[in-house]
Amino acid sequence: MRGFKDSAISEKIPFWLDPRKRAIFFQLLTFCMVGFLAYYLVSNTLINLERQKIASGFGFLHKESSFEIGESLIPYSAASTYTRALLVGALNTVKVAFIGIVITIFLGTIIGVARLSSNWLVSKLAAIFIEVMQDIPVLLQLFFWYALFCETLPSPQEALTPGAGISVCNRGVAFTIPEAHPAHRYMLLAILAGCVIIYLMRRWARKRQEKTGQFFPTFRVGIALLLGLPFVTWLTFGAPLKMDVPVLEGFNFQGGVMVSPEFIALLMGLILYTSAFVAEVVRAGIQSVSKGQKEAAMSIGLRPSLVLNLVILPQALRVIVPPLTSQMLNLTKNSSLAVAIGYPDFVSVANTTINQTGQSIEGVALIMAVYLFFSLSTSAFMNWYNKRVALVER
Amino acid sequence: MKQAVQAEELRPPVTSIGVIGWIKNNLFNGTPNSVLTLVTLFFLWKTVPPLFRWAFLDSAWHTTGQACREAAGACWSIISMNYRFILFGFYPYEEHWRPFLAMMILVGLLFYSRDRNHWKKTLAYAWIIGLFAMGLLMKGGLFGLPSVESTQWGGLPLTLLLAIFGLTAAYPLGVILALGRRSKMRGIKVLCILYIELIRGVPLISLLFMSSIIFPLFLPEGVTFNKILRAQVAIILFTAAYIAEVVRGGLQGMARGQYEAAESIGLNYYLTMRLIILPQALKIVIPPTVSILISAFKDTSLVVIIALFDLLKTTQSVLSNPEWMGFSREAYVFVAILYFLGCFSMSNYSRKLERELSRGD
Numbered sequence: 001m002r003g004f005k006d007s008a009i010s011e012k013i014p015f016w017l018d019p020r021k022r023a024i025f026f027q028l029l030t031f032c033m034v035g036f037l038a039y040y041l042v043s044n045t046l047i048n049l050e051r052q053k054i055a056s057g058f059g060f061l062h063k064e065s066s067f068e069i070g071e072s073l074i075p076y077s078a079a080s081t082y083t084r085a086l087l088v089g090a091l092n093t094v095k096v097a098f099i100g101i102v103i104t105i106f107l108g109t110i111i112g113v114a115r116l117s118s119n120w121l122v123s124k125l126a127a128i129f130i131e132v133m134q135d136i137p138v139l140l141q142l143f144f145w146y147a148l149f150c151e152t153l154p155s156p157q158e159a160l161t162p163g164a165g166i167s168v169c170n171r172g173v174a175f176t177i178p179e180a181h182p183a184h185r186y187m188l189l190a191i192l193a194g195c196v197i198i199y200l201m202r203r204w205a206r207k208r209q210e211k212t213g214q215f216f217p218t219f220r221v222g223i224a225l226l227l228g229l230p231f232v233t234w235l236t237f238g239a240p241l242k243m244d245v246p247v248l249e250g251f252n253f254q255g256g257v258m259v260s261p262e263f264i265a266l267l268m269g270l271i272l273y274t275s276a277f278v279a280e281v282v283r284a285g286i287q288s289v290s291k292g293q294k295e296a297a298m299s300i301g302l303r304p305s306l307v308l309n310l311v312i313l314p315q316a317l318r319v320i321v322p323p324l325t326s327q328m329l330n331l332t333k334n335s336s337l338a339v340a341i342g343y344p345d346f347v348s349v350a351n352t353t354i355n356q357t358g359q360s361i362e363g364v365a366l367i368m369a370v371y372l373f374f375s376l377s378t379s380a381f382m383n384w385y386n387k388r389v390a391l392v393e394r
Numbered sequence: 395m396k397q398a399v400q401a402e403e404l405r406p407p408v409t410s411i412g413v414i415g416w417i418k419n420n421l422f423n424g425t426p427n428s429v430l431t432l433v434t435l436f437f438l439w440k441t442v443p444p445l446f447r448w449a450f451l452d453s454a455w456h457t458t459g460q461a462c463r464e465a466a467g468a469c470w471s472i473i474s475m476n477y478r479f480i481l482f483g484f485y486p487y488e489e490h491w492r493p494f495l496a497m498m499i500l501v502g503l504l505f506y507s508r509d510r511n512h513w514k515k516t517l518a519y520a521w522i523i524g525l526f527a528m529g530l531l532m533k534g535g536l537f538g539l540p541s542v543e544s545t546q547w548g549g550l551p552l553t554l555l556l557a558i559f560g561l562t563a564a565y566p567l568g569v570i571l572a573l574g575r576r577s578k579m580r581g582i583k584v585l586c587i588l589y590i591e592l593i594r595g596v597p598l599i600s601l602l603f604m605s606s607i608i609f610p611l612f613l614p615e616g617v618t619f620n621k622i623l624r625a626q627v628a629i630i631l632f633t634a635a636y637i638a639e640v641v642r643g644g645l646q647g648m649a650r651g652q653y654e655a656a657e658s659i660g661l662n663y664y665l666t667m668r669l670i671i672l673p674q675a676l677k678i679v680i681p682p683t684v685s686i687l688i689s690a691f692k693d694t695s696l697v698v699i700i701a702l703f704d705l706l707k708t709t710q711s712v713l714s715n716p717e718w719m720g721f722s723r724e725a726y727v728f729v730a731i732l733y734f735l736g737c738f739s740m741s742n743y744s745r746k747l748e749r750e751l752s753r754g755d
Contacts, residue, residue: 117430131741132734135738139695143706148722333598339599340698347599360611364604371595372595
């Protein structure tokens, strides 16, 4: 009976009115159109490449790059391959994005909190900062800082010294750093060990508090560990105090660490621009926690620091994290503007590569792939973090 | 027995009303805030007066570059002597009134569109006619206007053109992508998600590189587009992905009942979307759309990198003139003020609109 009824209905409905068949038809149509467009573009491209005698493929990656890169985290020379040059660029992008993100979150939080301050002057200044920074293109800001650096600062011979061991000139900022010593590696290890110990200690302290109700001052002990362990390591190695001081030799500084004006201008532009957006995100997050939450927490006798840590922040973070993620991604993507002021980031190196080899398709594809990788990995990490923050709900 | 109590009118203490009361409540409530205020005031006192001296008192306003170098303060002459080039680029000098008039039409249209009571069909026609008139003014060739090749367009009109046309063309594309992403058809949905996430994952500059180097390879032999049009295509493709996400937010905000009601009165997909869903969804997302317009406006500055003569590039080419070399700060501050005025008025408007819409009228 049932089967008969169904077939009767399907007989009544012509196939062009059946939503499922129509869906298949429309999808096929779309795929055909996209496929045709792709075929058209690819075939044109192949013909054009043939005509202009441009070789395709990624073979160029193994050839000698024969161009210099201003700053690099890994050993690099003009004799290295294109692969290595691109790796240098990618690492430079990671460097500026990482430092930028850390400082931006810090600065953005301060400005966001300042925006909510009961102090009229501070709140208004924060509002002006946010509005001005958001409304000026980041590229213009980069140009501005770069020009400011190059035009107003003196030459290395007349470098300014705002603090001991720091020299500022139009070639960059030279810092005094401790001279290389084996102790440093062990100090780094000590910091890592400190982090592991803190992690274990927090778990243990939480378990104990849940069981016995006794409180353990993890924060203070943690700080003590983080500072104390490297210090003790440093002492055991005989407390090496020798410093690597930058000295003026010829037209530039030698020794110490030299930070280029391109890097500083890029970092400053990215940080100031993005922190204005982060400040708005933080403000919205804090405002989203209702006043009653704070009052309830205070009424059960929590200290102000605990009110912030246990009640306000966990709820505010839930609102803050998703838009914060997209701001961090924006910062990473905007770091590609480095090419305009000559900082050797990935886009800039890839651009040079394109100009030298003429392999534009491969070059642009590499740029896109690398940024997609950055974007996807950042958002994967932030999604993971977001899940952790969001799971507080019971 | 005249003991009627005369209720004496007690005024609040002087320290809690008026200017003093306000200062006390907003600047000096508690020790930390007082310290903060004093520190901030000290900082302002250290920075603002020197800046004011530099910008206004010691500055040169309309001199040659040589005279500028002798002035202690800012050299605004770089603007006053070169403003025509900065604003209009290589557009023929005698024809500068045309891009100026085009920009005025645009500003007038934008100003007229501010009021929501004007949002009628006539406004749409006004925009179409306006855009057409602007194009005609810029391009010329008709009504006795000498033709100006688009390679000569530059400066502020180019910036505005890229932003406005970018958004107008990206909007329908974005709406289609958003509908596709919400579609029940798996294949179309996947295609739309791929497009949106791919574009949002890469920086605009990679698309601009693509437009300047790879687009020519895509086209059959003999067919060429000029650089401005190619950059415009890249901006459209880029903006569409962002609009799609905004519109998707609006679509998700629609109650299920709206779809069901539309289905129950027998509307098909197209009519449901056109008559029921999109009018409501697009209304919700007007404020975020304005912020996309703001970022599109700011993002047009990136065409500098592929050497189009937008506002920023014309400024830079003035700066590369030996007479004006070294006055970047003044020039960039001027450009920043232009961008700021544009973006600030738009974001202000967006906030006002948001308030109006959330009030429900």
